[in-house]
Amino acid sequence: MTKEQYPLFLANKEVYLNSDLEVKDKYTGDVVTRVALADAGTIADGIAAAHDAAEPMARMASYERQEVLQHCVARFRQREEELAQVLCIEAGKPIKDSRGEVSRLIDTFKIAAEEAVRITGEVQPLDISPRARGYQGIWKRVPIGPCSFISPFNFPLNLAAHKIAPAIAVGCPFVLKPASRTPLGALIIGEILAETDLPEGAFSILPASRDGAELLTTDERLKLLSFTGSPEVGWDLKAKAGKKKVVLELGGNAAVIVDQDADIEDAVSRVLFGAFYQSGQSCIGVQRILVHENIYEQFRQRLVEGTKALVTGDPRKEGTFVGPMIDEEEARRLEAWIAEATVKGARLLCGGNRDGAMLEPTLLEGVRRDTKLNLEEAFGPVAFLVPFGSFEEALAIVNDSKFGLQAGIFTRDIFKALDAWDRLEVGGIVINDVPSYRVDNMPYGGVKDSGLGREGVRFAMEDMSEIRNLVIRRRFDQ
Known part of the structure; x- marks a missing residue:
């Protein structure tokens, strides 16, 4: 079910950079395929491409973002069994559970397609005292800009989807590092995104070593880091992230x-x-x-x-x-x-x-x-x-x-x-x-050492956007 070799995706395009990353069947231990592994230079190129794509992504109409997400839903359905079989192999997940995760992948993109056309704001009265008479406020949400995503091995399809789908829905370009032990699901998502009309540089999906991915945390052109994984790694990344917003979905002993x-x-x-x-x-x-x-x-x-x-x-x-x-x-x-x-x-x-x-x-x-x-x-x-x-x-x-x-x-x-x-x-x-x-539409995340922020498509979109306010003064002497 797997191919002999998989590329990485740099600025929306397949790149067969090398075949350095071995992917094993988690039950047999056999190497089943090889994947291109990004180095620091490739990651820097992906970040630069995402930075350049920020404006064209923000200019996309709501219906255009929705069409991209709807295309993904249709193609996931067409490749549903392939996705499940690949997940079963690369993650060792029982096939019934693998099919269940594919159905959640589809749900997550469906939700994002719906939310892409209902990003709303608010008209806010400002005349709370005499000095503000004649003033009116209006605010809306705008994309935060280029994002970096790091996803884990345990739900390699749906937890990547919980970063990718909201980013597209709100209009943020992104660079995703999937887990090195389970990169195939994210790369298949990349294959399907590459079929769409997203602006050049809108996405890069770059399997990489932990050390090689340092730029995803430290580069100031990135405006948000969303990490799902262990608490030790997550809090360390937050400490290095600088000025960017950080969302952490970490562990628990539920x-x-x-x-x-x-x-x-x-x-x-x-x-x-x-x-x-x-x-x-x-x-x-x-x-x-x-x-x-x-x-x-x-x-x-x-x-x-x-x-x-x-x-x-x-x-x-x-x-x-x-x-x-x-x-x-x-x-x-x-x-x-x-x-x-x-x-x-x-x-x-x-x-x-x-x-x-x-x-x-x-x-x-x-x-x-x-x-x-x-x-x-x-x-x-x-x-x-x-x-x-x-x-x-x-x-x-x-x-x-x-x-x-x-x-x-x-x-x-x-x-x-x-x-x-x-x-x-x-x-x-x-x-x-x-x-x-x-x-997958509910707010999901933790407190204490379990993380910061919330996933769930609408709530992730809030993190991936900022409020931009407009104040209008109306003169009554004219």
């Missing part, structure tokens, strides 16, 4: 609360999804499972049974639910975290075994607060259970984290739901579902 009035069967089903979907490699994957003590034993038994029944292995097989982690190094890291937790007294309920990049879906209980599994982002198929006695206690446990991305709560009590909304230090709360749930 918690779900299962209160005593929850539908246990439904909650177990959703927690299994939230903890082990995508082999747990999601920043809103369920990591901490808080269960009321009155239903704890029953919930634990059902969750362990469900976890043991999950089908693991070859992501190409239709029935596979858990595929490999992104590489063996990451699987070894998480295996070590499990070992640390058990040495410190945690009880392994199921899983824990590793074969290469395949790590069994794993559940624990009794995980101490000072372990990496509790303090850090696991980013793999591991979760642990914690009993609680009161809802107040559960809220406190959720907040006892340096992260704050999303939380889920299973409850039938509307007042508890509202209390959680008021008190949880997170960017989003999902009632009667897991924190792993996301719809």
Whole structure:
């Protein structure tokens, strides 16, 4: 399904610069294709092209931007199975989940096409006192200018789309660095964008090493940096970004609360999804499972049974639910975290075994607060259970984290739901579902070490634009 070689995209054009980047099948470990790798000079050329394209991009009519996005939607649909198969290979994502991500890619571009023609402003009365009599204000949003984007490996199609589609909708040229381990999805998006009438320089998609991408952070011609990835890298980039606006979508160790009035069967089903979907490699994957003590034993038994029944292995097989982690190094890291937790007294309920990049879906209980599994982002198929006695206690446990991305709560009590909304230090709360749930038009992002700003097409467009005010003085003596 993959080609022998893929180009990078520089100023809207395919460039077969070299074949230096190997892309591996994450299940077999075999090299399946090679990709052109950008050096610092190529990145500088892409930034210069985006700078030159800022004015023609800003001049595009709303319907013209919409037509570009609609073309992408149509072509994604035509290449839907190809996109899914490539994603399955390069990310190791089970094929059903890969098809699901392609559908979200399409949704994200559809939303952007709709938003491209409804960027509005406001008429604002200014005569709030005698000195402002006769003055009227009008403001509108204008594109912020050239943007740099860095996207991660875990959702290489849709998380790239959440940067690309809003930029086109609002009229910002951009340079995107996709994850080196999963660059193919972004490059296929580039193939489709190259079919459109975007101004020259409107986009560059440049796989690059982390060191080679330094200019995407430091170059002052870029007006916004949007990064999705690890907190360590994200905060370091922010410190180097200078005057540009920075949007960070970082990590989390998401918690779900299962209160005593929850539908246990439904909650177990959703927690299994939230903890082990995508082999747990999601920043809103369920990591901490808080269960009321009155239903704890029953919930634990059902969750362990469900976890043991999950089908693991070859992501190409239709029935596979858990595929490999992104590489063996990451699987070894998480295996070590499990070992640390058990040495410190945690009880392994199921899983824990590793074969290469395949790590069994794993559940624990009794995980101490000072372990990496509790303090850090696991980013793999591991979760642990914690009993609680009161809802107040559960809220406190959720907040006892340096992260704050999303939380889920299973409850039938509307007042508890509202209390959680008021008190949880997170960017989003999902009632009667897991924190792993996301719809692509909603505001999405975190607080604390989980980041800055919000994704979701309309909200990303706000970050990629600025308010320009107009004041009109009306003279009454004429």
